[in-house]
Amino acid sequence: MSRASVAGVSVDTRHWIGGARVGSADMFDDISPLDGTVIATVARGGAEEASAAVDAAHSAFPTWAATPPAERSAILHRIADGVEARIEELAQVETADNGSLLRSHRRGVMPRVAMNFRFFADHLLALNHPDFETRGHRNHVTWDPAGVTAIITPWNAPLMLATWRIAPALAAGNTVVLKPPEWAPLTASLLADITHEAGLPAGVFNVVQGLGVEAGAPLTADPRVRRIAFTGSVPTAQRVGAAAAVNVTPVSFELGGKSPLVIFDSADLDLAVDIAVEQFDNSGQVCLAAVRILVQEGIADAFRARFLERAAQVVQGDSRDEATQIGPLVSRTHLERVDGFVQRAKAEGATVLLGGEPNHVLNAISGGFYYQPTVFEGVDPAKEIVCDEVFGPVLTLQTFASEADALAMANDTDYGLAATIVTGDTAQAERVASAIRGGTVWVNCFFVRDLSAPFGGSGRSGIGREGGTWSFDFYCDVKNAVFSPNGWSSNG
Ligand code: NAD
Numbered sequence: 319m320s321r322a323s324v325a326g327v328s329v330d331t332r333h334w335i336g337g338a339r340v341g342s343a344d345m346f347d348d349i350s351p352l353d354g355t356v357i358a359t360v361a362r363g364g365a366e367e368a369s370a371a372v373d374a375a376h377s378a379f380p381t382w383a384a385t386p387p388a389e390r391s392a393i394l395h396r397i398a399d400g401v402e403a404r405i406e407e408l409a410q411v412e413t414a415d416n417g418s419l420l421r422s423h424r425r426g427v428m429p430r431v432a433m434n435f436r437f438f439a440d441h442l443l444a445l446n447h448p449d450f451e452t453r454g455h456r457n458h459v460t461w462d463p464a465g466v467t468a469i470i471t472p473w474n475a476p477l478m479l480a481t482w483r484i485a486p487a488l489a490a491g492n493t494v495v496l497k498p499p500e501w502a503p504l505t506a507s508l509l510a511d512i513t514h515e516a517g518l519p520a521g522v523f524n525v526v527q528g529l530g531v532e533a534g535a536p537l538t539a540d541p542r543v544r545r546i547a548f549t550g551s552v553p554t555a556q557r558v559g560a561a562a563a564v565n566v567t568p569v570s571f572e573l574g575g576k577s578p579l580v581i582f583d584s585a586d587l588d589l590a591v592d593i594a595v596e597q598f599d600n601s602g603q604v605c606l607a608a609v610r611i612l613v614q615e616g617i618a619d620a621f622r623a624r625f626l627e628r629a630a631q632v633v634q635g636d637s638r639d640e641a642t643q644i645g646p647l648v649s650r651t652h653l654e655r656v657d658g659f660v661q662r663a664k665a666e667g668a669t670v671l672l673g674g675e676p677n678h679v680l681n682a683i684s685g686g687f688y689y690q691p692t693v694f695e696g697v698d699p700a701k702e703i704v705c706d707e708v709f710g711p712v713l714t715l716q717t718f719a720s721e722a723d724a725l726a727m728a729n730d731t732d733y734g735l736a737a738t739i740v741t742g743d744t745a746q747a748e749r750v751a752s753a754i755r756g757g758t759v760w761v762n763c764f765f766v767r768d769l770s771a772p773f774g775g776s777g778r779s780g781i782g783r784e785g786g787t788w789s790f791d792f793y794c795d796v797k798n799a800v801f802s803p804n805g806w807s808s809n810g
Pocket of ligand 1: 498500528555558572605
């Protein structure tokens with residue numbers, strides 16, 4: 319079977335290699351978290367398919383790299399047009415595949431996918447480092463395409479996260495092999511159709527479907543791959559990094575987080591509660607989620623009462639319903655993993671303020687993988703519930719006395735992806751934003767993202783920054799050419 323009908327949309331479930339659909343003898347089941355049914359059987363690629371995709375990308379590279387930037391930019395805009403024309407189809411398929419809310423795909427995520435292509439199409443044409451002089455010599459900086467780029471992505475926002483890397487890589491003149499997540503592989507296939515219809519030459523963009531160790535690992539070990547952009551978990555990043563080290567292939571790692579939400583006594587309580595409740599979005603399957611809520615003692619009781627009241631009202635249900643605020647977890651395996659964290663925290667003596675188990679009623683009715691929004695208090699800061707990424711709708715609540723305590727608690731983490739601060743004190747906002755650990759810090763706001771801003775984490779949250787020119791710095795071999803004023807000079 320080479321096609322599946324998902325939410326009425328026909329999706330090719332084969333690979334996309336060298337501008338053609340390619341099947342595999344083996345297939346894997348793609349299960350919808352909304353109801354636990356198999357919605358597609360997808361080609362299960364391995365070393366052979368990965369190598370064929372790198373062949374195609376390698377052959378296509380010289381011509382695409384030499385294509386004038388204005389032409390590359392125009393094709394990326396046409397891809398954005400294609401995404402915009404198919405927002406409803408992409409949204410329906412992504413919701414069926416990973417269980418995220420349909421309305422957020424329609425209104426936020428898929429428009430952002432189109433924007434990823436438009437932004438980098440335009441940014442490419444604006445790339446410019448002014449020439450500068452060294453003892454009369456002219457320095458001229460250029461961003462040269464690096465070559466074949468392997469992009470490996472997770473399931474929590476598959477198309478958005480993939481295109482946020484594909485767009486700058488293609489804009490830069492690189493060719494791409496994408497390995498989509500096996501738990502949500504389908505929108506990548508629709509994107510292949512869109513790139514083809516937009517006139518992207520064969521081999522410039524390729525998709526290899528399959529499991530991580532079978533289809534992803536061979537890409538990371540291939541010496542012809544000159545960039546690896548990996549978004550996913552720390553243990554996988556360690557394997558990808560080890561493979562990349564053999565060929566000294568540059569990597570960009572966007573990994574997990576355990577970000578703090580720090581609420582000071584001077585905070586606007588309504589705002590603090592709104593931001594805290596937002597952390598349940600996408601059932602907590604958000605790398606940036608501020609899952610460690612740290613509240614100053616003076617406001618703690620009022621915050622706890624208001625927050626729990628609001629959190630208890632969060633509507634969990636079918637992600638296709640407009641009224642639903644949070645849907646299921648992505649898979650049964652992931653639900654069991656999340657539940658493992660919760661049950662171990664309970665056994666260690668943490669107090670459950672809300673939730674604390676799968677949503678058995680909804681799971682029995684739907685067949686899906688729903689987990690109750692869960693809040694813990696009385697947690698031991700040395701235990702995994704405070705230290706490790708759960709990646710589910712599970713938040714911890716801790717209190718602090720002073721700003722110094724808040725910073726010590728916020729920064730007591732191996733991760734460093736993001737941090738959110740709510741305070742009514744402007745000077746405090748500046749001080750804490752400067753001292754807190756995190757690649758992105760939000761003050762009195764959350765999830766405001768600009769494609770031209772640097773994005774990435776420190777510590778176990780990753781390596782490198784992407785966004786704006788930072789993306790081109792990664793996907794390109796940046797070159798400085800030094801021109802003598804006399805045509806020839808060996809003066810150092
Ligand atoms: P994962 O690490 O299990 O898998 C990510 C991808 O890697 C998948 O496509 C998988 O097939 C592939 N893979 C697995 N083993 C591989 C191997 N040996 N070689 C090559 N590829 C391999 O992560 P996940 O469970 O899919 O995603 C959740 C994680 O992603 C969380 O930790 C989350 O925080 C992180 N994440 C980070 C960001 C960010 O921007 N920082 C964004 C979203 C998700």
